[in-house]
Amino acid sequence: xxxxxxxxxxxxxxxxxxxxxxxxxxxxxxxxxxxxxxxxxxxxxxxxxxxxxxxxxxxxxxxx
Numbered sequence: 218x219x220x221x222x223x224x225x226x227x228x229x230x231x232x233x234x235x236x237x238x239x240x241x242x243x244x245x246x247x248x249x250x251x252x253x254x255x256x257x258x259x260x261x262x263x264x265x266x267x268x269x270x271x272x273x274x275x276x277x278x279x280x281x
Contacts, residue, residue: 257267270278 253270257270261267
């Protein structure tokens with residue numbers, strides 16, 4: 218195979234797919250700032266209490 222090797226071709230397909238998915242109408246309306254509290258909520262549901270907001274020494278997911 219001349220030109221792109223299989224790993225480079227796979228990486229190109231991966232990046233192109235991510236780009237197309239990120240540009241879809243469903244994901245364009247997603248508010249990504251909610252991801253942190255959502256991940257903390259999942260951790261709480263799995264029994265890992267969260268005392269502080271991740272990356273900040275104040276607030277808290279449970280107290281807020």
